[in-house]
Amino acid sequence: MSKSLVISDLTIRIGGQEVVSQITLELESGRRLGIIGESGSGKSLTVRSILGDIPRYATTEGKVVVQDRSVLELQNSDLLSLRRNTLSLVPQTPSATLDPSMKIGRQIALASDAALTKVVASDGVAKILRLVGFEGNELEIMNRYPHQLSGGQQQRVAVALALWSNPRVLIADEPTSSLDSILARDIVEAIKRYSDSSGASVVLVTHNLHEVIRLCSEVAILYRGHLVEHGITETVFREPMHPYSATLLQAYGYLNGKYISRIGGATVTPNDSLPTPTPKALCPYLNDCPIAKKLCSTTPPPRVTKPGQAACHFALEVRRLSKN
Numbered sequence: 612m613s614k615s616l617v618i619s620d621l622t623i624r625i626g627g628q629e630v631v632s633q634i635t636l637e638l639e640s641g642r643r644l645g646i647i648g649e650s651g652s653g654k655s656l657t658v659r660s661i662l663g664d665i666p667r668y669a670t671t672e673g674k675v676v677v678q679d680r681s682v683l684e685l686q687n688s689d690l691l692s693l694r695r696n697t698l699s700l701v702p703q704t705p706s707a708t709l710d711p712s713m714k715i716g717r718q719i720a721l722a723s724d725a726a727l728t729k730v731v732a733s734d735g736v737a738k739i740l741r742l743v744g745f746e747g748n749e750l751e752i753m754n755r756y757p758h759q760l761s762g763g764q765q766q767r768v769a770v771a772l773a774l775w776s777n778p779r780v781l782i783a784d785e786p787t788s789s790l791d792s793i794l795a796r797d798i799v800e801a802i803k804r805y806s807d808s809s810g811a812s813v814v815l816v817t818h819n820l821h822e823v824i825r826l827c828s829e830v831a832i833l834y835r836g837h838l839v840e841h842g843i844t845e846t847v848f849r850e851p852m853h854p855y856s857a858t859l860l861q862a863y864g865y866l867n868g869k870y871i872s873r874i875g876g877a878t879v880t881p882n883d884s885l886p887t888p889t890p891k892a893l894c895p896y897l898n899d900c901p902i903a904k905k906l907c908s909t910t911p912p913p914r915v916t917k918p919g920q921a922a923c924h925f926a927l928e929v930r931r932l933s934k935n
């Protein structure tokens with residue numbers, strides 16, 4: 612199966628500090644990936660790199676390839692064309708994309724590169740509005756201005772705007788963070804319907820783990836700019852292989868906490884004087900890890916380069932313990 616997205620050894624530095632460290636992630640066409648992790652873990656910067664939208668003051672290394680195009684090397688005009696025709700973003704808040712001075716129908720129709728007749732554009736806009744849940748009132752919505760819609764309706768329109776160009780890769784950056792749970796479910800369902808019907812890939816950044824289960828075939832877990840685990844969603848949620856993943860899932864009630872049982876061998880105690888801060892090459896979770904061993908303070912953990920891996924010396928033991 613072809614890859615719609617390849618991120619290889621992506622490192623992003625801001626002010627000399629590494630905020631994304633050697634992330635490698637691949638996504639096959641039609642697959643849906645959820646990226647989770649606490650605030651400041653590098654999720655948003657990672658997805659911004661897919662859009663070629665890295666802040667000017669940041670420096671990058673590595674590659675981001677979307678549908679065979681190397682995003683970080685594209686000129687502005689090629690990048691804009693890629694964003695209009697291949698990639699789309701569903702933003703966190705609709706105000707980021709909606710023009711307050713233009714009626715909804717017109718602004719969706721104008722978002723296309725193609726020269727469309729009024730009738731074709733109008734039919735297309737009505738269809739895309741129905742796809743995002745405006746069944747029966749799509750014509751009324753087309754004739755309204757953004758301020759005449761509720762917050763939930765505005766976000767559905769933002770999804771419609773993102774889908775209008777028929778993107779092959781859809782990026783959704785916390786698209787439901789300002790919505791109640793019913794509206795949030797509608798937005799996730801609309802994205803899923805689009806992906807199922809078009810075969811488009813989706814990258815979802817979220818704090819809502821239910822959304823990952825509902826929408827994503829794969830999940831990537833980030834911790835302080837490092838990819839610590841990548842795998843099939845169901846498998847990672849049932850039997851995570853990294854202690855941070857297990858702690859995160861346990862905090863949200865997905866695990867019963869048994870994983871913290873002792874793994875054979877001496878754990879590091881405060882008397883072992885762990886280096887602070889953790890040297891760059893060592894495990895980023897070393898100072899917080901409940902099962903760290905001496906090996907962890909001398910040897911870097913393995914890197915995650917494909918699904919089914921975790922950046923931990925004791926990944927198999929963690930998986931075994933989290934299953935129990």
Ligand code: SF4
Pocket residue numbers: 853854855894895896897900901902903904907912922923924925
């Ligand atoms: S490599 Fe060591 S410190 Fe890092 S997560 Fe695994 S057990 Fe913990």
